[in-house]
Amino acid sequence: MNFIERLESAVNKNNSLLCIGLDSDVAKIPKHLVDQPHPLFSFNRAIIDATHDLVCCYKPNIAYYEAQGTKGMRSLRYTIDYLHEKYPDIPIIIDAKRGDIGESDRQYAKAVFEYIGADAVTVNPYLGLDSLEPFLTYKDKGVIILCRTSNSGAVDFQDIRVKNMKLYEYVAKSAAKWNKQYGNCLLVVGATWPEQMKRIREIAKNMWFLVPGVGAQGGDIKNILATGLRNDKSGIIINSSRSIIYAGSGKTFPHDARTEAEKIRDTINSYR
């Protein structure tokens, strides 16, 4: 099965469009884990065991692991191995926002897909199609292209006018074309921009969107579903990180994360 088939299978099995962002920060995880040999892995494993039947995927942001050096990267690898072994039905997105050219780009694709073992990765389109090809040619993997990001600075370049559309619309249009050729493209569309999400859905009717920015960043679930869902009531992955993984700070943190994840999953489903 390729990434999108695996994703759709997990969506159906768990009746969920929720993705949990494993943006695990040593400064924020419960204190009693910090002395463990691999604190980020211990934290992730507990969150995963408590929530695996509520999600359609997990999304570690690699920046948090890189900031901890080789020790952090080891925790990321352990997390991914654990997921693949214990919950092989749940695909894993590495949020890495990569993008380079030529041989350097092939090395990035090798790093995220072969060494780290991700099922999908986020990539930055600024360098053009040839910078995405080394990722796209891994046919079984998902390539999630930044289109409209959730930050306020997204307007700086993504909103500039290109002929009769805006840059993010042009990226969406290009990605829809690439997806016809490769079949494994998705788009990042921030939860904080419902009007833009509507436009992107008009352009890319059948594509999957990865939607960050609910919870801590303020994106509204009702709005996202009203503007982002495909006609089949699917096609969006709603990511939540901090509001779930840091729902509790004591010994009951896995239970607290589950309660919050269940609440968000059910809220999403109530608007589908």
Add this chain to the structure above:
Amino acid sequence: MNFIERLESAVNKNNSLLCIGLDSDVAKIPKHLVDQPHPLFSFNRAIIDATHDLVCCYKPNIAYYEAQGTKGMRSLRYTIDYLHEKYPDIPIIIDAKRGDIGESDRQYAKAVFEYIGADAVTVNPYLGLDSLEPFLTYKDKGVIILCRTSNSGAVDFQDIRVKNMKLYEYVAKSAAKWNKQYGNCLLVVGATWPEQMKRIREIAKNMWFLVPGVGAQGGDIKNILATGLRNDKSGIIINSSRSIIYAGSGKTFPHDARTEAEKIRDTINSYR
């Protein structure tokens, strides 16, 4: 000293605008190094010892090290520690093309500047100014913004027309403005686009450019200098990777690299 002062000091000391790209690939380094405990570090150390008086900086592309996992990242760290200890006058750019938002972005800045120990990093502007700020606020570090990349796909988005200019020109204009505020911005301008380099120099008269794409990618040194130099005959860093580091494949590879580096440095100087 901040990054730009350190860079200018190395340019003057070594009479060189040459940067050597340490894009060190285990599949390409001399066979007799592969059994060393840290082959990429052994390779880099030999290249550095043979060329340190010919360059203004070194630029490892992090993708090559990430593709080798924790072992590769350890080689990168060792390389940087070695450079900082033995040749403290030569600054180090990590080519990482990073860019994310909010806390994730701060983690990337922490990873490259604090954990890896880079003096400067390349970043992708697509996410907007707020995505660059966590890097820019490290006042002593250099932030090298992708403007016009050397690949053929650069035209896909960087050339689209924005009002009365192209996107890469708009990025250059924005970066020049940010540089006025932060003082530590540089631009990536591919060696393969002399016409565009001329435009960017008109827009960003006083900024430093990092110029990849000579040698293996075909960029012409004479053209780069004719279009990219500032009025003070400086302001560009010309990166060469493969043609120098793989100049030889046997035991004399450091000597071969030195010969090639010297040739390129002197060619550059002959056109200044």
